Amino acid sequence: MDRTVPAGAVILLDFVRLIEVGTEGREGYDIIYGHNQGKLPKPVTSMTLGEIIDAQRDWTRLFKSSATGGYQFMRATLQGLATELGLRGTQVLDPDLQDRLAYHLLKRRGYEEFMAGKISRTEFGKRLAMEWASFPVLAATKGAHQQLKRGQSYYSGDALNKALVAPATLEAVIDRAKAAGRELPSVAPIPAPRPDPVPAPARSLWAALASFFRNLFSKG
Numbered sequence: 001m002d003r004t005v006p007a008g009a010v011i012l013l014d015f016v017r018l019i020e021v022g023t024e025g026r027e028g029y030d031i032i033y034g035h036n037q038g039k040l041p042k043p044v045t046s047m048t049l050g051e052i053i054d055a056q057r058d059w060t061r062l063f064k065s066s067a068t069g070g071y072q073f074m075r076a077t078l079q080g081l082a083t084e085l086g087l088r089g090t091q092v093l094d095p096d097l098q099d100r101l102a103y104h105l106l107k108r109r110g111y112e113e114f115m116a117g118k119i120s121r122t123e124f125g126k127r128l129a130m131e132w133a134s135f136p137v138l139a140a141t142k143g144a145h146q147q148l149k150r151g152q153s154y155y156s157g158d159a160l161n162k163a164l165v166a167p168a169t170l171e172a173v174i175d176r177a178k179a180a181g182r183e184l185p186s187v188a189p190i191p192a193p194r195p196d197p198v199p200a201p202a203r204s205l206w207a208a209l210a211s212f213f214r215n216l217f218s219k220g
Contacts, residue, residue, distance in 0.1 A: 002099035008115060008177040009103050012128075015173045016102065017070040019134045019165050029095045033065035033072065044069050049097075050089030053078050064160070069093060071102040072132070081105075105131055114178070121174050125167070128174075129154040133161035135170060 001010050014024050021028040030043045036059075037044065044052065056066035056075035066075040073081075081101050082089060091097055103111075109127035113119045125138035136151045137143065145157030155161040 002096040002103075005099055005103045007180040009106055009111060011173065011177040011180055012106060012111075013071070013099060013102050015170075016132055020067075020072045020132060021070055026095065029070040029098055031069065031072075032059060032063065033067035034063045036063045045092070045094045045098075047093055048089060049078065049082060049087055049091050049093050052093050053082070053089070069098050070095070071098060071105070073098075073101065077105070114174075115181075121171060121178075125170055125174060126154070128170075129163075134164040136163035136165060136167045138167050138171060 001013065005013065017028045018024050021031040029045050030037050032040070032044065040055075047055070052068060053075060056068060056078070059068070060066045060075065067073065068075075068078070078101075081087070081104060085101075085104065106128075109131050110119050110124050114121070114124040122138045125135070126141060129135040129137045130144075133153050133155045135153070137148050137154055139150050141148050143152070143154045143156055145155065148154070148156060151163060151167045153161045153163040156163075
């Protein structure tokens with residue numbers, strides 16, 4: 001996970017990848033909709049943002065969706081992020097960039113407001129379900145296509161999407177994220193370089209010199 005993503009968001013984003021692409025592992029960042037990544041000339045994580053956006057036009061036609069990477073970014077979503085964040089399109093869509101973009105999506109959907117106690121868990125859950133179709137709404141609400149019951153995908157009724165996780169599970173993950181707080185993940189300190197060992201004769205010499213100067217200054 002990119003080191004600029006705070007602890008609570010790490011928990012949420014790991015869960016997003018697990019539900020959206022079936023794994024929290026590194027391989028998940030290369031998955032495209034329908035697990036058709038094996039049909040690509042090169043992995044998603046070695047393609048630039050511009051290359052991905054250009055290719056997604058064909059993926060929608062060929063694979064029924066442009067969903068790409070660990071967070072299943074849609075073409076319109078990547079275009080919007082590129083514009084909003086001033087990205088040039090030459091950046092490689094590697095795991096760290098995917099993490100940073102997904103964290104920005106969390107913030108769009110109210111992550112900071114939720115962590116600050118300004119919106120409820122149910123409201124935050126609904127906003128997450130609006131971003132990731134495999135997530136369920138946490139209470140009855142109006143969805144994109146129909147009236148929904150708790151536990152349904154926000155996009156139920158489109159013959160393409162359905163919730164892949166129980167609402168109680170999502171609630172537990174959201175609670176864990178809030179408990180983790182907004183601190184950045186701890187990074188193990190870099191050990192200070194250790195001086196090369198001084199050979200025994202040299203140690204004796206330095207000890208003698210130190211003693212000489214102590215005696216000299218004490219007499220002064």
